[in-house]
Amino acid sequence: MPVAESQTRPADDVIFEVRNVSVTFDMDSGESRVLDGVDFDVQRGETLGVVGESGSGKSMFASSLLNAVVEPGQVGGEVTYYPEDGDPIEVTDMTESELKADVRWSEMAFVVQSAQSAFNPTMTVRQHFMETFAAHDVDEETGLRRAHEICRDLYLNPEQVLPSYPHELSGGMKQRVLLALGVVLDPEVVVLDEPTAALDLLMQRAIVSLLSDIKAKYDLTLVFVTHDLNLISLIADRLAVMYAFEFAEVGPTDRILHDPQHPYTRALLSAVPNVSAPLETMEAIPGSTPNPNDVPDGCAYHPRCPVADEQCTREAPPFAAFEERHVAACHHPDAAQAEIQIPTAPDATGTGQEGSADD
Amino acid sequence: MTDDGEDEVVVSLDDLHVHFENSRLFGLKGAETVKAVDGVSLDVHRNEVVALVGESGCGKTTLGKAAIGLHRPTEGSVRYRGTDVWEAKDARGLLSRGNGLEHDFEEIRRALQIIHQDPEASLDANSTIESILAEPLRRWQPEMSRTDRREHIHGFLEYVGLEPASAFAERYPHQLSGGQQQRVALVRALLMSPDLILADEAISALDVSLRINMMDLMLELQAAVDTSYLYITHDISNARYVAKQSGGRIGIMYLGKLVEIGPVDQIIENPQHPYTKALLWATPDLASGERAEATHGIEDAPLRAIDVPDASDPPSGCPFHDRCPEARTVCTEEMPGTFDQAPAHEVRCFRADDDHDYWESAALTTTNSGSTPGQSAGD
Numbered sequence: 001m002p003v004a005e006s007q008t009r010p011a012d013d014v015i016f017e018v019r020n021v022s023v024t025f026d027m028d029s030g031e032s033r034v035l036d037g038v039d040f041d042v043q044r045g046e047t048l049g050v051v052g053e054s055g056s057g058k059s060m061f062a063s064s065l066l067n068a069v070v071e072p073g074q075v076g077g078e079v080t081y082y083p084e085d086g087d088p089i090e091v092t093d094m095t096e097s098e099l100k101a102d103v104r105w106s107e108m109a110f111v112v113q114s115a116q117s118a119f120n121p122t123m124t125v126r127q128h129f130m131e132t133f134a135a136h137d138v139d140e141e142t143g144l145r146r147a148h149e150i151c152r153d154l155y156l157n158p159e160q161v162l163p164s165y166p167h168e169l170s171g172g173m174k175q176r177v178l179l180a181l182g183v184v185l186d187p188e189v190v191v192l193d194e195p196t197a198a199l200d201l202l203m204q205r206a207i208v209s210l211l212s213d214i215k216a217k218y219d220l221t222l223v224f225v226t227h228d229l230n231l232i233s234l235i236a237d238r239l240a241v242m243y244a245f246e247f248a249e250v251g252p253t254d255r256i257l258h259d260p261q262h263p264y265t266r267a268l269l270s271a272v273p274n275v276s277a278p279l280e281t282m283e284a285i286p287g288s289t290p291n292p293n294d295v296p297d298g299c300a301y302h303p304r305c306p307v308a309d310e311q312c313t314r315e316a317p318p319f320a321a322f323e324e325r326h327v328a329a330c331h332h333p334d335a336a337q338a339e340i341q342i343p344t345a346p347d348a349t350g351t352g353q354e355g356s357a358d359d
Numbered sequence: 360m361t362d363d364g365e366d367e368v369v370v371s372l373d374d375l376h377v378h379f380e381n382s383r384l385f386g387l388k389g390a391e392t393v394k395a396v397d398g399v400s401l402d403v404h405r406n407e408v409v410a411l412v413g414e415s416g417c418g419k420t421t422l423g424k425a426a427i428g429l430h431r432p433t434e435g436s437v438r439y440r441g442t443d444v445w446e447a448k449d450a451r452g453l454l455s456r457g458n459g460l461e462h463d464f465e466e467i468r469r470a471l472q473i474i475h476q477d478p479e480a481s482l483d484a485n486s487t488i489e490s491i492l493a494e495p496l497r498r499w500q501p502e503m504s505r506t507d508r509r510e511h512i513h514g515f516l517e518y519v520g521l522e523p524a525s526a527f528a529e530r531y532p533h534q535l536s537g538g539q540q541q542r543v544a545l546v547r548a549l550l551m552s553p554d555l556i557l558a559d560e561a562i563s564a565l566d567v568s569l570r571i572n573m574m575d576l577m578l579e580l581q582a583a584v585d586t587s588y589l590y591i592t593h594d595i596s597n598a599r600y601v602a603k604q605s606g607g608r609i610g611i612m613y614l615g616k617l618v619e620i621g622p623v624d625q626i627i628e629n630p631q632h633p634y635t636k637a638l639l640w641a642t643p644d645l646a647s648g649e650r651a652e653a654t655h656g657i658e659d660a661p662l663r664a665i666d667v668p669d670a671s672d673p674p675s676g677c678p679f680h681d682r683c684p685e686a687r688t689v690c691t692e693e694m695p696g697t698f699d700q701a702p703a704h705e706v707r708c709f710r711a712d713d714d715h716d717y718w719e720s721a722a723l724t725t726t727n728s729g730s731t732p733g734q735s736a737g738d
Binding site for chain 1: 414415536538566567568569570571572575593594595596597599600603604627637638639640641642643644645655656657659660662664665666667
């Protein structure tokens, strides 16, 4: 992969460097921009949770990391991948066949919802593994030994699962098989796009727990894209909140949960019911998320924001930096803090501004 | 509950069973029976919210549909204000001669309504919102004048925030957002002045930021029109949200059985059934700072197996025993009866009975296949 000579590694241990990346679709109604010039650094070894509602651009961000945006989507900007050893790779410059041969699965794996995946219904799980080994010149015996081990790591019985056809497995098993296929070639990074969305609660939590285990065991970097803030917060080191095709706020998980700066993040925390927060602290967000043909000027969130002023209707806010590498794209974080309360359980340690809500 | 309607039972399920013949592989393997609902008794009171929580395949939707007369019970009964729904249905046409039933089937149909998960599919794509909403009124209140009907519909549309009502009334379902469609579906159900609305995953297709709005609206309208909800959800946080405000109950279903039911705070803060505890484990609680507590690895799971057994071949005894960290030999042999835990709090687990043979029974140590987390000794 051609890499400019001048390119040097970033000071941090960055695994993905995303610069001004956009994804556009040409529609009859004009160009539809579903990811809008984002910059982002993914750190090696972290679990990054990318959170957003449907149509926020989060899946496009995930696909663009692997240059896997589906046709006819167009990716602009640069994604640079820094392997642990070896030269940086410009993912966005690679052709599909180069990607398949050199980086997909062996360096970076993409795990999608099993319901949407390209399982071949006529092939057993074992054949899916064999195909992966053949495509990457992996010795079958070594590969299968590893497949067995990873299946067991994911609480799949290899004797039962490998001879099965996809339709013979439950949704939760299929999703774990996809994960096993993703990890079997020992990639450095696994990008997961809503891998739990279609599953039952216990299976969602189980998969998140299993991911946390295999991340530690195989020394992975995880990028986990989801609408489920509660679930991903359990294992994410950092959260990146997306709104209207851009990042609204990025920071360490505890900062995002307990000291969020962006009005949207604060509102989102209040809009997701949980089992302990007082009911009256929960509140929907008025209005709706913009569609890509009609993103408001200035700050895209301003029509729904209680602290927006005239400036917000004109100027897109730059990222303001807070402690611990926490950034938020907002002109008025102080006003947001004062105006928008976030839910806290009555017995939780922390700010605890609420009284008892029990009736 | 301090509600006046506390004692007034709207719908009563008595030892309800709904079984389906599942012809696998186009009948080549012979039919299997799935006991989607397997012996559930439940009374829904006037103005009450009962949230039924469970995973897919647990029978909660089948139970809900049986409760509003959409599935005929294989055994047991469904009564609307004392009248057996299916006796009433079978007696249709005998009305003029009198059938001895207090409520006829047409009345029961009006009284028991449903809101589906997918609002667009439930609204006629070729009709305007106004004609979709006029249809039930024409049918159930034929004496209402055209002008009154329109006023009534527009009033409801405004109430649920679809303003200006005259503009929304002229639109077609596809011109509305998912949240707006769901409000139309809610209005359509409410126009019948129902006694019970089955809300089947009514908010799960909506954007996260809009879900609370829809739940709030349902609760507001409940108070306004005097109805009950049977609220089906896989999400225990949403169940808490919608049931707690109305002093309602949460019921937990597992493989056709109602394994625990009680007031919201009892279920959330004092869960007794190991399956309820597992559901709460699967529902991370950010506000309480749970994140800081454990490693979050699978070893922490309060489960012996993470995969759900085949619903057509459920485990013997208590159907949860193969995943239950507390299971003992007796659990493989016998389905627990119902034990009272606290007022209105019932649980179907031997552990609720201090004197049960369970406590002398041998613990299960064998685990099944590969889908087994480590023995969670910590529980």
